[in-house]
Amino acid sequence: MNKKKLIPIIALVMIAALVIVILIIFIPPGKKPIPSARKAIIIASANDFQKSEPEDDFNEGTDANFSSETGRWVENCTNGYGGIDNDLGHDGAPGVIKLIAYSGGGYVNMEYVFNWTKYYPLYEFAIYNLSAWVNITTNCCPMTPATIIPPGPGARIGLRWLNSSNGVVRTDWSKGIFETKTGWINLNVTGIVDNSTLNEITQLHLVLAVEGNMTGTDMVLFDDVRVERWISVNVTNPINPIPPPGKIDSDGFPAQALQVYWILKHHGYSDENIFLMLYHKNDNIIDINANDGVSNDLTEAIIDVEDDDVNNSRFKQELNVSIEGSFASSIKSKDQLIIYMVDHGSNKIAGGGNATYHFEADDSYISETEFFNLVRQIDCDRMMINIDSCFSGNFLNINSDIGQSWYNISNSILITSTTDVFSWYWRDNNNLDGFAGSWFFHIFWDRLNQNQTIEDAFDYAKNYIPAGQKIPIIQIQNPLIQDNLRIKDTWSFNSIPQL
Numbered sequence: 001m002n003k004k005k006l007i008p009i010i011a012l013v014m015i016a017a018l019v020i021v022i023l024i025i026f027i028p029p030g031k032k033p034i035p036s037a038r039k040a041i042i043i044a045s046a047n048d049f050q051k052s053e054p055e056d057d058f059n060e061g062t063d064a065n066f067s068s069e070t071g072r073w074v075e076n077c078t079n080g081y082g083g084i085d086n087d088l089g090h091d092g093a094p095g096v097i098k099l100i101a102y103s104g105g106g107y108v109n110m111e112y113v114f115n116w117t118k119y120y121p122l123y124e125f126a127i128y129n130l131s132a133w134v135n136i137t138t139n140c141c142p143m144t145p146a147t148i149i150p151p152g153p154g155a156r157i158g159l160r161w162l163n164s165s166n167g168v169v170r171t172d173w174s175k176g177i178f179e180t181k182t183g184w185i186n187l188n189v190t191g192i193v194d195n196s197t198l199n200e201i202t203q204l205h206l207v208l209a210v211e212g213n214m215t216g217t218d219m220v221l222f223d224d225v226r227v228e229r230w231i232s233v234n235v236t237n238p239i240n241p242i243p244p245p246g247k248i249d250s251d252g253f254p255a256q257a258l259q260v261y262w263i264l265k266h267h268g269y270s271d272e273n274i275f276l277m278l279y280h281k282n283d284n285i286i287d288i289n290a291n292d293g294v295s296n297d298l299t300e301a302i303i304d305v306e307d308d309d310v311n312n313s314r315f316k317q318e319l320n321v322s323i324e325g326s327f328a329s330s331i332k333s334k335d336q337l338i339i340y341m342v343d344h345g346s347n348k349i350a351g352g353g354n355a356t357y358h359f360e361a362d363d364s365y366i367s368e369t370e371f372f373n374l375v376r377q378i379d380c381d382r383m384m385i386n387i388d389s390c391f392s393g394n395f396l397n398i399n400s401d402i403g404q405s406w407y408n409i410s411n412s413i414l415i416t417s418t419t420d421v422f423s424w425y426w427r428d429n430n431n432l433d434g435f436a437g438s439w440f441f442h443i444f445w446d447r448l449n450q451n452q453t454i455e456d457a458f459d460y461a462k463n464y465i466p467a468g469q470k471i472p473i474i475q476i477q478n479p480l481i482q483d484n485l486r487i488k489d490t491w492s493f494n495s496i497p498q499l
Contacts, residue, residue: 036334036381038498040264041318041327043277044257045310045343046360049250049427055227058120064225067095072119073208077110080214087143089223090133090184097222100139101214108214109152112222113160114206122204124193127230130206131188132157135221136180146219147179152212154178155220159191162203169201175470178212184223188468190230194422250427254280255288256342256388256437258297262288263449264338267493271302275318275327278303279310279360288436290429312364319374328378336497337383339375342438345389347420355394355420357387368395372407382485384413384454384499388441393419393480406482413454413485417441418477424466432467439466440479448493454481455488 075082086094099110137143153176160171172191318327344358356365398405417423447457462474
């Protein structure tokens with residue numbers, strides 16, 4: 001190359017390099033390109049669940065153990081009969097209820113029914129748990145195991161809810177069993193006096209039932225029937241529950257929030273970009289999973305706001321972009337945001353069909369409209385909002401047409417644990433599923449953690465059948481999803497950009 005031409009080229013390169021250096025040095029810091037960040041705000045604002053209150057007048061009385069039953073159980077049998085007998089029960093004492101097929105055998109449909117509300121009060125919004133010991137055997141001596149043959153659900157127990165006209169509103173059933181080869185088996189079922197159907201619930205019947213094909217020597221024994229009442233938040237007025245408060249601190253809500261926290265950490269979210277608000281007062285050991293080898297998931301978790309400071313005022317402050325120093329004010333236009341909220345919810349206390357999210361620290365709440373008006377001001381590239389509470393479908397909808405009138409947050413994927421009904425949780429990990437927290441969102445986040453897309457995780461979780469249930473979550477509480485970004489089939493921890 002001609003040297004005369006080379007010298008000007010070198011000079012131009014040096015001048016360009018000098019300009020770049022000057023720009024880097026003298027451009028104000030606020031004008032420098034800002035990389036995008038993945039951010040999250042996680043809140044669990046309660047750790048109380050229902051307190052179990054045994055109905056001792058019934059449990060310790062003659063109606064429950066059948067040692068000297070008073071005649072309040074009523075037989076209703078097809079091709080069989082029932083009665084009290086002095087065979088030894090589960091407790092080793094004489095006195096059981098027998099449901100026995102007629103000598104010819106064949107299909108039977110037999111019930112023994114106790115009219116609870118004829119003798120005991122029924123509390124609105126309370127959850128009732130019915131349990132009983134069951135033994136499927138023969139009437140030969142010594143007794144040997146027998147088998148019930150379908151069709152029919154076998155032996156089971158149920159809570160039958162009726163209205164004031166004696167019409168059956170619904171029956172909550174335990175699982176059905178067909179044999180008890182190892183002897184006595186315990187069954188249990190729960191149901192809530194929620195009045196969520198068209199008919200108001202005014203009555204409760206306890207049902208011991210057998211349906212299927214039996215031989216003429218087969219019988220089903222029931223013993224030690226027990227009823228417990230679990231106090232729930234009164235969704236009409238959570239400040240004054242009915243009956244008086246009977247709360248116990250449980251792992252469920254804080255465990256669910258911590259599951260989300262640790263999954264985000266596992267996938268590269270920094271504590272600087274996670275704002276964790278966690279109410280775990282009087283509960284300093286939180287165990288998400290009984291089988292993961294971690295006994296306390298609070299260990300090394302960085303909690304930004306905890307216990308009494310987790311309240312309505314502070315949460316709204318952190319969501320407000322106009323407040324300097326709030327978490328929302330730190331979110332930039334190229335960032336992405338996850339909002340995860342778990343706690344009690346209501347669709348009654350604010351009036352006008354407005355759903356609310358509850359704070360245990362001061363019995364306050366944030367309404368759906370307050371939440372929407374704050375979140376819609378957050379300018380970011382994309383966000384995923386998870387509302388994990390009862391009536392959460394209502395919380396993200398404009399009116400009672402749940403799932404059809406979503407709040408218009410155009411840069412979002414909205415996911416709720418339920419529609420406008422109750423949402424269910426394990427209070428701790430002492431259950432067959434082995435985890436504490438949301439029946440839906442625990443499974444959803446577990447699948448996200450396995451790098452599934454939001455769509456695949458949602459579909460898997462909604463079809464999950466919790467331990468002790470016979471139907472999937474979609475039939476129990478019907479989780480909802482609204483994908484305003486149209487990326488649910490691609491967005492995951494493995495996608496570009498990452499979840």
